[in-house]
Amino acid sequence: MRPGHGDRSIACMIREDILKQFPDLFGTKTVNGRQVNVEDTIATLTREVRPAIAAALTARRTLLESTAPVREKYAWPRWDESFEDPVSGRTWTFRQIVQGLVDNFLGKETPWRWRLNDETPIPEHVHPSRNPGLELTGPWSPLDMAFNALNSPAPMNMPDFEDASPPHFQPDGTPSNQPVGVFAALENAKQIHEGRWTGRPYEVVKKGKTRAYRIDKAPDRWPTRLARPPSIHVQYDHVEVDGAPAPGLVVITTLWTFNNLDALARAGSGVYFYIPKLQSPREALVVERILSRLEGLVGLPAGTLKVKMLYEEGNAGRCLPAILWVLRRRLLGTNVGRWDYLGSLIEMWKDDPKGVFPDPQTIGMATPNMIAYQRYNALLMLMAGLKDGVLENAAPIGGMAAVMIYQPGDPYGRSRYNPLALRAMVIDKLRERILGLMFVPDAPLPPGAAPTLEDVLAGRVKGRLHDAYRQSWVASPEPEYVAAGNAPLRAAVGELQGILDAPRATADVKGKPVPTVASGLSEAERTLLQSRGLLDAKGRITPSVVAREALDAPEKLLSQERWDAIYTPPKGDVTIEHVQHAFYMAANYGFQILNGNFAAAIDDYELKLRFMNDLATYRINVSWLWSLVHHQAAITKDGHLQRQVLTEDGVVIGANAEDVKAGTRFTPELFGMVWAYHDEWTNAFFAEQDRRGDPARFDRTKAPVIMELLRRQLLSPRYIQHSARVLFVIGQASARDRGPLLDAIFDLPRPEIVARVRDGKLPPGALAAHDYVLDVFEGAPR
Template sequence: MNARMEVLGPQGERFDEILTPEALRFLTRLHDRFVGRRHEILATRMERRRAIENGRDLRFLPETREIREDPEWRVAGAGPGLEDRRVEITGPTDRKMTINAMNSGAKVWLADHEDAMSPTWANVVGGQLNLFDAIRRQVDFTSPEGKEYRLGEQTPTIVFRPRGWHLVEKHLRYTDAPGIAGPASGSLVDFGLYAFHNAHELIARGSGPYFYLPKLESHLEARLWDDVFSFTEELLGIPHGTIRATVLIETIPAAFEMEEILYELRDHCAGLNAGRWDYIFSIIKNFRGRGAAFTLPDRARITMTVPFMRAYTELLVATCHKRGAHAIGGMSAFIPNRRDPEVTARALEQVSADKRREAGDGFDGTWVAHPDLIDTARAEFDAVLGDKPNQVDRLRDDVHVEARELVDLRIDGEVTDAGVAANVSIALRYLESWLRGVGAAAIDNLMEDAATAEISRSQLWQWIRQGTVTKEGTKVTAAHVENLLGAALAEHRTEDGRFDDAAELVRGLALGEEFPTFLTIEAYSRFLVEPEVTAALEARSTGPIPVGEGRAA
């Protein structure tokens, strides 16, 4: 056992292959170097959010104007195997999904330990094992029904998404040099285990250690990641710049610092991604208390063509191509249903239109959440790209986005009774799935993950606080939402499910006076961490180590 990085979680089959003494020492070195800066950026986030809530408008930073106006610098760009990213499939790293993603025919697999994964200890370590095996082509799976899954000849390039800076891993206890103990950083654990075990193997196989970086809010957070990458390359003895990252622009503060984020990561950067669902959630979270002008209508009405989303995506493409970076589109939530041809036809139509718009706007690739959508998405990008691997050389000099356009929240739509009820039902059913360890759930023919569920619960909180009245004349109150929650429970509760726990979470997330910054923080601590692990952490914590972002001020 490593003296300062202790495993508190239970041992599962083959866990010792991932949680080796050498890997734990590597995690300790990452924490020693970077955990203090992690705490600083989380504090800065809360200060900025408080300022926005109090009326400060976001702006392009005057202190970094020289970076934006310097025409010379470029990012490192695509690493080996990342030149063509026209279709990327996203999904968690359970055994079956790993094989299905690797056999999907997509160019890239976003192997997700963030919004599409419920961070149970079994999922966190088991996902690392599945990735370890997949990279070495030794992964297989037999379903309970006896169906066997094996890897095909052609497999996608893996880009791994660790948890965001705000999340912790309580099943590992880190003690710093002065002797203060607390939970490990989820980001450093996920990144560190993947890089330690797989970097050299990936390089030998003609690829490399590639990452998606979630939830960034500033260029200073990008600088922290860049330093993590450089330090890791030094420790592992691989050339500087081998690690490549694609940053998700999925928060409204980050939208004002896209160019600076690219600049900070320029030696390691492959591109930016338009993380649409978390971006909408970030808008609601940051402006939730600033009046009716910042109150959005039904979730279904917030499409990619509304003014603030259009400005955001056009700025992203223009910024990326100006600096030689890939611009990767987001995920349409529509998914096919193999038992319902009408649902499938509607999903394919919606996805086709979404990807046609992205390819036409200059995106170099896009996400899908289901293998049956790959051909549809690919066809739209093939029509624009042809034999070219990307369209990074397509400059968008016609794009000139001003700060006010990024927060132009005017949308042709209203809050409806059906929209309120849908948000309650989605939040309940998604959280119930998440508590059972399933972080990507098909609900009403849409793929829901933590980001889409965040929109549903944060809209409920905002509508209650703003005294919103629906199109039909119903005032959205805590009592009304409680009644809808009771109705949803009566409709969906099962004997073997976690619906009562999920309902308790919905009440805390949507009905409480304070606004929880992320639904995953409290849900993780209360329901996914074994009581004995919590007791062990509390017994040894000897100082104020923050465990996450907590609740908004």
Template sequence: MKDTTMTAHTRMTVLGETDERYDEILTPAALDFVARLHDQFAGRRHERLLERMRVRKAIENGRNLRFLPETASIREDRSWRVAGAGPGLEDRRVEITGPTDRKMTVNALNSGAKGWLADLEDATSPTWHNIIGGQVNLYDAIRGQVDFTTPEGKEYRVGFETPTIILRPRGWHLVEKHLSYTDRAGSTKPASGSLVDFGLYFFHNAQALIESGRGPYFYLPKIENHLEARLWDDVFTFSENALGLDRGTIRATVLIETITAAFEMEEILYELRDHCAGLNAGRWDYIFSLIKTYRDRGPAFVLPDRDRITMTVPFMRAYTELLVATCHRRGAHAIGGMSAFIPNRRDPEATRRALAKVSDDKHREATDGFDGSWVAHPDLVEVAMAEFDAVLGERPNQVERQRTDVWVTAGDLLDLSSIDHEVTDAGVRANVSVALRYVESWLRGTGAAAIDGLMEDAATAEISRSQLWQWIHHRIRTTEGTRITRDLVSVLIDQQLATTPRTDEDRFDDAAAIVRMVALEDEFPTFLTIPAYAHYLVDTPSDEAAGVPQEVAA
């Protein structure tokens, strides 16, 4: 039974409907803790988002990224180290990623992986049910009570040994419009998705995780610079003090998935050094960030078909080698990214190809010095584990391996001249197809979708739509001679709609409206999920309609 009555407590107001067991998560004490987080950090969050806009404008106007001269002393000081792995994080050779729905929770816990990235970000469509229902599932998983039976009678049971849970909250740029926060001056605005996800999870589960021999661990997404990392570090210290925990109980792994963060890896580690376990090479968001950041800088920054941007192209090699060398110099784990290929249990040949590609990808990462990597499907755990076992043996990681052979310059990170810039008709059609089908899935509440043998999430959809935008604005011509225009892409969207099987429940018409908005308009939305969320996943008027800049709407 659902109740749509608004509930207020202190200065956090629940606007979303309530459902079974939501009251176990949205308790007065938990909401009070989230309100205190907003009191302390909402203003600084807003400042950091404004700074993002300033940096992007400077790059648009011709400034290139560089390693910061003002923080050179941090990079040159070889004495400092990060806190490193907490209990249960020492061996991370394979981590499985995925949303926090009930079925995925059980499958992840039974996967045989060393860790589970429980994702409230890119692999989750942020419906109110997914966010709060996911918190319920995590609460149960931590307490060993997550077994369930489907309406068809299929039973899901969790085994004895389970991965260490690492929560990924939403990034600083996202809001939670089903919770409003009233500050001490009486101003009310949507809550921060980051502070809501972190706060509810930490408040309810930190002590239980510690008692289980592990701890409250987090992946930090979409960080763009070391000052954003400092903000997270202060959130952690405040939260530990609030619950009476020792400083450093929290451990965080930062996703280096923005081009700006790649230039500040050591500074990010330094800011989080008392709470940091490592860095992760978030490859898909990294590619999206590069396109987004340099989208207006001319044809030299135009990337080719998405499937041509592999991990072996020079600018991606520079990024990953710098990450490994940086992490190991500071005693941090270097965690590899996700190969998008997934098996198909109904197609043995497709499965064979997927396993071979994942094996190659994980072999490269293990031999490059990564301490672990990600997979998106339980059937991939074994093949990824084999590649890391072959390199690590009985060792939990290879942090002691120093990459003294790595010397990466700012030019290396931005070296797009050494790749081919070939765009094909098929590449354009593929981007339209993926963007449309993924967004439709996202609108129906599924944030990780298997499409054409690949696991697509918000990051890969962002690549697809941002490439379309960039190709249109730079009047790129395909190798077949086709000029990429708004009209062409609009026709391709219509053709995709016409050839896609439809149901009464599908959201393809809404998905098409979103894709046109984020790929065909003059303005480039910083994230497609911001307008999509505001217009389609909540019932409140959108901030965009009121003229509020997307990323600072909260």
């Protein structure tokens, strides 16, 4: 480490190899006519927000470890709880904040009324309602991934510095000259925005062949970019301030702003961010302070740096009105999704034996509690985004479609299953679009009245229709796949019923008819949407009715009924087959991480599809399996442990072995059988690769590492909130140190770790590993 290019009295140290590889990212720059210094800014912002981050993460752990009942510790905030206003510096009570939201919805001018983006207007190119379609996320390193993102027909792109690219992680055995992905992605963005890759090919060797990539689209047709920085719990080892790692949020927002603002402005765009993992107004205040300080440094009006927010934590939902209020100068919309959100719900109920979730594979975005979550998100965006009766200043954003298509060259010919993925994309986005149709009647409707979309559009009922969910997420840039998702989001509202009622058309997938992309609804699809109140008995779209009289007081908005609808665990079974499936997904993704691959498509033997996994899917599976072992939960349905079998789709888990009867407890012994059968599958999978002569893409020696890690983690009484952090620690460790590090993370109390490190009985990094994995800060309660 050595100081950066700025004032040496500002103790910001950039690791030597980062400065050597990426010198253009750092130092003194002129941005928007102002002279700024990257290192000085990182140091100043870090010092300003580091105490607030430590306090916020301590609050997270206190809540996570609280023994209070779930309905008590995760209740709506007290009405008299107060929050700091970043605009005025005064404090507002939660009641005042929610009352201001209600007043905006009712169109009442009061001292408490507030709405989103009222100071600095939203630019057209980033407006969530003016740019309907998909938001594509993924890393911008290697460079071909950035090119693919810009060539995509998705109107929004999120360069991912969060789930897909932890900054400090390079697996044991990585060449020492390999660049760190986060900084390589920042360098790629800077060069692309400055025009250095315009018209130039980028050649890369893949699978023994040289392939050239180009940016095919003109800059004015590129998707709008919203950089996705890490949340407040992530620190960057490569950048230190006063001898401690700097917050990743500070590093990324500073580097992205200073290196890209001028080039983006020249292209008619701007600096925008997608903020993940916020759980409280206190955490939102950290984000607001960083962005408002950056605006001041480069001479931009407050609220110019716009953001979207991933509403992916159950804990965030209970205080979401206050989070929106803190970010009101810049927040464009809040996103909903299954992955981290489901993991957070499992986490909320982890200590309650009556709150064990059913098989997570059965909990999709159409599950009743997920429907309630999406509707709550849309409702708050409506109430906070209304201006002159129109949803003008914000909009809700849908979640990730994670199934992916197979390429034609798949060795087992599994591209035959692609119609399933394409249809899943269409239905996912159709459901979201219909969920976002909210009708505010001019006068109270008769009890039980449910006007159809046709009634509203024809003016047979008077009021205002709001068409809210016009953007949603996607994980893959393939044109056919993106087009399938774009179509429902971009269709005119008057065309939606026709899409549902279109003639049915099917493709044959192994003898079964699967609706095509353009097909009308199948009976099963129609029945599901009817059961969720999106269609009436005749299959007609029924927008949700948002009655003013039902929301004219804070207590009506944040009622116990709404809390129960969102947070009560859904009903369903715990089956041994899905336990094995969850372990399969966790182990396979963990293996990918240990090999340095953060966004990994896993072959899902149940869905017959590729399923995109990242840190959030790992969180779901590990949290759920841990809770089953922790409570020795009962299997609720007769089933079978399954062994590996070679099929036309490759080696899969699917041959019935031992019976497991309903009522059987998921004991450590039963877990051991699940573990052993997956180990058997792993060996058979590698043997099949060898038989076929397939080149090995990944280091097989990582397989026993993930197996041992999962065995230790799932049998440990210690719950780990950020499950994947263990992967990062162990993945970088030598074989000699892995066992002692796992002891420190899963078993030993912190004072004993301190003593053992001091006495040389644990490696020096054991204490740092424990504190990193568990978000422990020096001086904070432990």
